[in-house]
Amino acid sequence: MTAPALIFEDVSYFYADKTRGLDRVGFSVMPGECIALCGRNGSGKSTLLRHANGLARPSSGRVMVFGVCTKKDAVFARLAVGMVFADSSAQIVEERVYEDVAFGPENLNLPRPEVKRRVEKALDWTGLAPLAAKRTENLSSGEKRRLAIAGVLAMEPRVIVLDEPFSNLDWPGKTALLDELLRLKDLGTTLIVATHDVELVQGLCSRILIMDKGALIRDGGLAEFAAESQSLGLRPWGQTSRV
Numbered sequence: 001m002t003a004p005a006l007i008f009e010d011v012s013y014f015y016a017d018k019t020r021g022l023d024r025v026g027f028s029v030m031p032g033e034c035i036a037l038c039g040r041n042g043s044g045k046s047t048l049l050r051h052a053n054g055l056a057r058p059s060s061g062r063v064m065v066f067g068v069c070t071k072k073d074a075v076f077a078r079l080a081v082g083m084v085f086a087d088s089s090a091q092i093v094e095e096r097v098y099e100d101v102a103f104g105p106e107n108l109n110l111p112r113p114e115v116k117r118r119v120e121k122a123l124d125w126t127g128l129a130p131l132a133a134k135r136t137e138n139l140s141s142g143e144k145r146r147l148a149i150a151g152v153l154a155m156e157p158r159v160i161v162l163d164e165p166f167s168n169l170d171w172p173g174k175t176a177l178l179d180e181l182l183r184l185k186d187l188g189t190t191l192i193v194a195t196h197d198v199e200l201v202q203g204l205c206s207r208i209l210i211m212d213k214g215a216l217i218r219d220g221g222l223a224e225f226a227a228e229s230q231s232l233g234l235r236p237w238g239q240t241s242r243v
């Protein structure tokens with residue numbers, strides 16, 4: 001039997017100021033699944049994603065990444081689960097595009113040809129190859145998002161979690177990113193995509209997790225909750241959708 005890529009077991013999390021970020025969240029994700037993560041602002045999506053890659057550790061309960069508890073081995077989680085942050089600029093560390101993508105693999109102490117292979121593949125994948133020598137500070141917001149994704153891809157994680165990756169993108173930027181995610185899905189990458197636009201990811205995600213006040217209030221197929229979308233605070237999707 002295949003083991004889950006991720007398991008959240010009764011996970012609660014409190015920030016330093018005692019704000020409840022997660023409230024007894026439980027779900028599991030099988031390898032190759034693509035999941036939309038939704039909910040109002042402040043419902044806990046970013047907090048949940050930070051738990052998936054070990055950046056945050058539960059106050060109670062536990063998170064397992066391919067069978068390894070993030071409290072026991074956060075480094076394993078960080079390597080297995082790549083995270084694309086909501087603020088792409090915060091993820092950019094180097095002056096030039098190529099070096100920025102190389103930063104992660106270089107820190108893995110991989111042999112130089114392997115770093116080169118990964119960087120070139122990630123740049124090709126995200127369409128950034130022509131911009132390899134460009135200064136990162138001069139990229140457009142869409143290009144910065146692609147760069148953040150290229151940096152994650154170069155780490156070759158088995159799971160990628162993306163925090164509102166479609167925000168601040170124009171329509172061509174959104175469709176290009178969607179195509180990229182569909183290609184990753186076809187390759188078997190497990191994806192969790194936090195988004196306010198379920199309609200947009202309908203072809204990508206077959207399952208949706210809906211959060212409210214830190215709790216996971218719905219978990220199922222997209223069609224199951226389409227009729228409730230507005231009462232759940234979400235933009236309608238599926239056949240009931242309106243512009």
Ligand SMILES: Nc1ncnc2c1ncn2[C@@H]1O[C@H](COP(=O)(O)OP(=O)(O)O)[C@@H](O)[C@H]1O
Pocket residue numbers: 015016017019020021039040041042043044045046047048
């Ligand atoms: N660093 C922080 N310190 C205190 N509270 C925080 C912090 N980050 C987020 N929160 C709170 O945790 C809750 C969940 O936030 P978040 O995970 O960012 O939600 P979402 O991503 O769905 O908008 C909110 O009530 C938010 O105010």
Ligand SMILES: [Mg+2]
Pocket residue numbers: 045046047086163
């Ligand atoms: Mg957020």
